[in-house]
Amino acid sequence: MPNHEGKLMGPRDAAKVLGISYSTLKRWILTKQLRTVKTRGGHHRIPETEIDRLLPAVPQRGPVQARRESFRTISGRNQLVGRVVELKMEGLMAQVTLSIAGQRLTAIITADAVREMRLEKGQIAAALVKSTDVMVMRAR
Numbered sequence: 001m002p003n004h005e006g007k008l009m010g011p012r013d014a015a016k017v018l019g020i021s022y023s024t025l026k027r028w029i030l031t032k033q034l035r036t037v038k039t040r041g042g043h044h045r046i047p048e049t050e051i052d053r054l055l056p057a058v059p060q061r062g063p064v065q066a067r068r069e070s071f072r073t074i075s076g077r078n079q080l081v082g083r084v085v086e087l088k089m090e091g092l093m094a095q096v097t098l099s100i101a102g103q104r105l106t107a108i109i110t111a112d113a114v115r116e117m118r119l120e121k122g123q124i125a126a127a128l129v130k131s132t133d134v135m136v137m138r139a140r
Helices: 011-018 022-030 048-054 111-117
Strands: 044-047 079-090 093-100 103-110 124-128
Touching (some): 011 022, 011 048, 011 079, 044 048, 048 093, 079 103, 093 111, 093 124
Antiparallel strands (some): 079 093, 093 103
16 A cells, blocks of 8 residues: 555444435446555555545534534633544543544543544534734744
């Protein structure tokens, strides 16, 4: 398997992240709507870049309150909405990775918070950025 593809996902995991059925994902593979990489054994693996390309866009129209109705009311306005693509829990802590507009954002939070929010892979969630903790660097 080429390493330049980035992280690869199995079809069942990819379907869960995309919020679609396994049979729909297989149909997308067969109709070439979804690009895959085949393992030496002939199994399909989906590059993260394809997952990001197909993640449903979160509606950004309408009043602010309507866009935030599924989130807690909070004064922070720097909310980055994406889909949970990875969730690792170990002991008291959890690592949550969101895919946001083709970029990945990872946060370390308590495992209790994950359980309280009933957070699962594939769900839409928001990252709140506290301005005093953001660093900016020139990318080019």
